[in-house]
Amino acid sequence: SLQWLASQMAVDPRFNDAMVRIVYNGLTGAEPLAPPGDNATEAEWDAYNAESVQLDALKDSFVANNQNLKTLIKEIVLSPYFRADGLTTESFAIVHEDTGAARLLSPEMLHRKINALLGFEWRGPLDLYSVAKDNDRRARLLDDRQYYHQIYGGIDSFVVTQRLTEPNGLMVAVQERMGNELACYAVPNDFLTAAEQRLLMPFVETTTQPTSSANQEAIMQNIQHLHSHLLAEDLAIDDPELQLTYQLFISTLEAGQAAVGSTEDGNLPFLCRRTNDLLTGDDLASPLTTDPNYVIRAWIAVAAYLMSDYRFVYE
Template sequence: MASITRAQDPDELTNFTNPGDINSSCYGCHKIMDPIAGAFQSYGDFGEYLHKEAGTTTLSNVYIRDGKRWNNQDNPLRFHPGDTWYRDNLIPPGFNDKHMNTSQDYWYKTLQRKENYVDATQWLANEIVNDEQFLSGTVKFWYPAIFGSDPISVPVNTNDPDFDQRSQIYLYQQTLINKLAQNFKFRKMNLKDLLVDMVLTDQYRALDRLDINTNIELVAGQGVLLTPEQLDRKIYAITLHHWNNMSNPDSNHKLLNDFYYYYGGIDSDEIDKRTRDITSLMSLVIQRMNAEFSCRMVMDEFVLPRGDRRLFTVVDDLSSVPALAPDTAEGVYKIDLDNIRHQIAKLHFDILGEQLDDQDPEVSFTLDLFTQVWTKRINDDNFSDVPSQNSEDMMYNEYCNTGGVDWDRNVWPYKNPEQTLKAWQAVVIYLMSDFKFIYR
C-alpha cells in the first residue's frame, strides 16, 4: 500500500503497539485496512464461519480467554459473550470513513432486519461497489488480463534513464483507465461492456504504427505471451485435444502440471509474478508439446469422417498428395494440390487466426513445407510402407505417441504409404509453434 511511508523509526516501532493509533505513522494505511478487516469478522484465519463460542464469534483465542478470565463487567474493553469484533480496536469496522454497526450492537439478525444483509461482508461489498474508485479499480483489475501486464506505477525517480518514457506511458495509461472507468459507469457497470471497450482500444488492436499515436507504441500491439492456462485452453479450443498423457484422456494437462512453472506459472506465494518474456526453456516447452502431441492429433483427425473432423475438413483423407508419386510407391494416390492448398489456408485461419487467400505467399510457404516433407519420404525406399509395422519407424527412429493405438493393423490411416501423415504433422508443428499461436 502506497498511501503513506511505512514506519521507519525504531523508536516509534518500540513505543507504538497498536497500528490503529492515530498518532502512529502506521495509521495512514491502517485507517483504510482495519475497517475492511472488521467487515470480515465472521470468518476465521482459515475461512471458518463463526466457529468459536458456540458459533457466535471468530475473535482470537487470547482475546476471548482474557475477557473471560477477568471480570468483563469491570472492563468494557475486553471480550463480552456475543461480541463479534474487538472492543479495544481503535478503528471500527466499516469502509471509507463510514462505520458499520459493531460489537454487541452488531449481530447478523439485526442487520438482516434493518438493512437486508445477512453478513458484514455483504455490507462491505455494497459499500465498495458504490464507491467511485470501484470503477477505475475494476478497470485496473482486468487490465493485465486484457493487455498482458499491469499498468505501470507512477515514475518517481527523475534520474532514472527511462523516466521520460515511463512518464509518457503512465499518463497514457491513466487517461485510458479513467476513460474506461467512466464508460463502465455509463453502462451501469456491466462487465461485458467494459471488456468489449477494452478490446476495442488502440492498445489492444493496433497492428501497425500508423494505427496509433507514438505515446503508446511501446506498449501496444501483438505480442502478449499467453499464460500456461490460456495456452492450454487454446490448444483444446482449436484441436479438441488436450496435451496430456495420450493413453489417458483424463490425465493431467501437462501445461498445467508437469511444465506449469517452466512455462511461467505462478503459485501466488513464492512465485507471484507471471513470466511475460519468453525464455529458451519456455520455447522448449512448446517444442516438447508439439513433439508429443502433433502426430496423434493429426491421426485422430483422419480417423474420423471428414464431416466430423475439427481441422482437416477440406482434404478427403491421407491419399491426397501434391504431385505424382514415384512408380515404385505403393498406395492410393489422388493428386489434389488445390484442396491441399485450401486446407493449408484453413489451418492458417483455425490455428493462427490468419485469414489468407489460397494463393497467399504464406500459404505457399506452408505448402512448400508440406511438399518437402512428403517428397523426402515418398522418394525414400525406407518409407515405402511407413508407418505400417508398428508405432515406431525403425529406419528413422521415429515414434508416434499413439497412446495404445495398435499400429500393427495394416489399415488406413495407420498404414499410410502415401506418406502424407508426417507431412501434415509437419504443418501442424509449424503452425502450433508460431509466434501468432503462443502470443496474442
C-alpha cells in the same frame, strides 16, 4: 462486517480506478503504463497521456452504469487498445510501442486453446486418452509435479505467485515439444473422421499427393486452412507465407518417400498411431497405423511447424 466493508470500498473513488486497471490487465495482458520519470521522452509522455485518457473514459462509463462489470468489460473490448490490429502510419509507432492486447497465454489458457482447436487436450498419446482425460495429473499444462505447468509460467498461489509474461528457454523447449507431440497426435486423429467434420484436414486425404493440379490446389487450400485455424491468419492463397509452408510439405514428403525402405518404413511412429476410440478406449473398426506414401507424416511436419510458431502461444 464484510458487507459494511464492501459497501465502504465500493464508494471509495480508488475502487473504480483499481477495478478498471485489474480488468484492463486481465483482458489485454498489459499493465497500464506508469507515469514517466523526469527524463522521459515526449513520446513516452504522449503514450501515457493517451492511455490515461482512455482509462478515465472507461472509469466514467463504469461509474455511470452503477459499477456494472459487464459494461466495463464491453467498453474495454471495444476500445482501440484491445481491438487495434496495427497502425495506419508510422508516425505514432514510438508512442504505441507497447500498445496492443497480444500476450503470452498462461498454461491454463493454452490448455483450453489446444482443446478448442484440436478437439482433445494435451494429455499424452490418444490411444490412452480415455484413461487420461479425467485425470489432471496427466494434463501436460496443468500438472506441476511431472509435467509443465510451472515450467511454462504457471503459479501455485503459495510459493510462485507471479505469472511469467515473457518466454524463457525452458518455455520455448516446452512449446517445441508440444508442437511435435500434438502434431503427431492430431493429424492421424483428424483423418479418422469424415472430411466435413475435420478440424485440420478438410481438403485432403491420406492419399492426396501433389501429382496433379487439382491435388496441388487441394493441398494449398488445406495449408491456407491450417494457417487460419491454428494461427488465425487470413492469408491469400498466393501469400508467400503459404508458399513456404507448401515447400515444407513437399520437401518433407519427397525426403520421406525417398527414405521409405531404408531408414524409414511404411508405418506411423508408434505414439502417432490411432487404434482406440478417443473417449471409450474401445478398439477402432478402422485403425490408422500405416503411412506408406509418407503423406500423413508430411502433414505432421506442417502441423508441428505451425504449432511451434510464436503466434500459436500468443493472443
